[in-house]
Amino acid sequence: MKNKLIFLAGLASVSTLAHAQSSVTLYGLIDVGMVYTNNTGGHSQVKMSSGNINGSRWGLRGAEDLGGGLQALFVIESGYNLANGQLGQGGDMFGRQAYVGLSSATVGTVLFGRQYDSITDYPGPFQAANQWLPYFGANPSDLNNINGTNRINNTVKFKSLNYNGLTFGGMYSLGGVAGQYTRNQIYAVGAAYKQGPVAFGVAYENIRDPNYSLYGNNASSSTTASNVTNRIFSGYASAHTQQIIAAGGSYTLGQATIGGTYSYTQFGNLGSEPGLPTTNAGRSAMFHNAELNFKYQLTPAFLLGAMYDYTKAFGINGATYQQGALGGVYFLSKRTDLYADVMYQHASGTDSTGARAVAALNGTTASSTPNQVLAIVGMRHRF
Template sequence: MKRSAFLLAALGAFAGAVHAQSAVTLYGLIDDGFAYVNNVGGHKLYELSAGNLQASRWGLRGSEDLGQGLRAIFTLENGFSPNTGALGQGGNMFGRQVFVGLSSDALGTVTLGRQYDSVVDFTGIFMAADQWMSYYGAHPGDLDNMNDTLRVNNAIKYKSPTYGGFTFGGLYSLGGIAGQFNRNQIWSVGASYYAGPLALAAAYLNVKDPNFSFFGNNPLSSTTGANMSSRVYSGYASAKTQQVITAAASYAFGAATAGVTYSNTQFKDIGALAGLPATGRGGTAKFNNVEANFKYQITPALVLGVAYDYTKGGGVNDATYHQVMLGADYFLSKRTDVYANGVYQHASGTDSTGQQAVANINGLAASSTANQVVATVGIRHKF
């Protein structure tokens, strides 16, 4: 009896020590609301709209202390619709992100898996749609991916420690096709600097065969047809390369914060991928985007925001998009908030389809006219 009791006590002590060295956390959020759209294909739309401020999700993240400031880490994150229960990201079980890696206090973090690119990590967080605004307020079609619509499969990622407010990182995705090293290749780099009220960031993203490697990397994606649906760029599905350059800055003064973002997005060598839309075949479609945003913390529980976004097409198109955004977010507690926001977009010129440009707010089907308005109210609960 004494011997058995001793063994049980020793095993219990060992289990406690292991538990103290590792941790797994279950987390998530549910965001749902009601949306009104004045024009979708010529008709008004009333619907429940999920994942407005943040997409609904649940996930597991964990770490194991390996000693001397080194940790093994992992994240599994699922996206879903609270209105239907359907999986997000085209039916991926862990479509939002899933990775494993090592993190060192001195050397930084290396992870492997399905992950966000450097544009998302470094500059996306400065835009209104990543703060107090819904995803409807992303830049038209989220053409620069600053609102993290798309993830990167088969990615190797590095992020440095912070050195005096400066952080940098990069990502590389292997195409995985024998004999064609550059096919479906994706890579990005970025950096940020924070000094008191001032924040600065920049990032670069380069995507080969974007219709398949970036827009078409989910289970329900087409392996032969077009996966780029927004009229802002759907006519460029046959482009060989998508290139995105971004920069952002913000400055906080008292309860207010002003921010600005810039992106240059190009779809190059249109027509290189056979059998796909190729408006402006052989050329390059260019988009310059500038957003200015402002938010004010009225009380610790209430924030108000306003933003203006301008997108100008060039190269093989001359489409122009003006977008105005308003939003309010009120926190009932640390984990629960209610919100209201609205977006107005006006389009002009000729878009990627070669036709008169029509308004096409991110996440919606196109309007039948040059104008489109969406208004949303909702609730978000984190757990």
């Protein structure tokens, strides 16, 4: 009897220890605003918009200490539209992120599942629309994915430890098509460095069959038709490969930070996807994109920002998009803030459809003219 009591006491202590070394956290963010756009398809519009600076979400994250500096971890994260209660990311339950993996204190972290890519991870933090500016101010239709519009399915990702400010990593997404090993595959590598006031990040990404692997990776996506609806690059949906090289950096001096990003994006070997437009078959279309941004912490509670972005298409069509933004964030507390921004875009030249380019701020219905203005006031709360 005594031995049984000792065994049960020992078992209870092990159970308590295991529980103490494991954690699961519920978290989330609510972001909603009122948006005015001067021209969407020829008409002005006022609407409620959810997930502006940050996508509205709820999620669970957990970690378990396995001993010897090793941890098991997971994240499942669901996006939603606060205005109507609908799921985000094309209706996927956990469309924002869903992964599990192992983290080693001596090697790094390996993750498996639906995740952000290396473009978003490394140069992404230096774009204004990943800081203080709503996603409407990202580069046109987020053509380089720096704003993280599209997550990557079936991904194995490695993230290094921090070596005196240097971090690096890579990812590979399995296409999963029987007999066609490289179809729908995506691979990328990236690195970042931060030391004192200086920070920068770079990444390269190669995307096969982007219409399906990158732009068509939600449950509601088409497996036969185009999944690219914007005019910025919808004419290039039939590309066999999309390649992106991106870099970003910033320098902080006191309360001020100046930063920027640059990317080169190529849609290669057009006409490769059956059933999609074959105009300009075999050719490649390219984009240069550059952004310069500035933010100033006027007071501990008040942040001001400004941004200018330039996009130039070449190789086939020659559209140019120039846009600017001004905005500010007022922090009511560590978890709640108010924001206001105004954005303007001007388009010129010929777009990917072969028509006259019109303004189309990211995430909006295209204007009927070369110009578009958008203003927003909103509130953000974290829990």
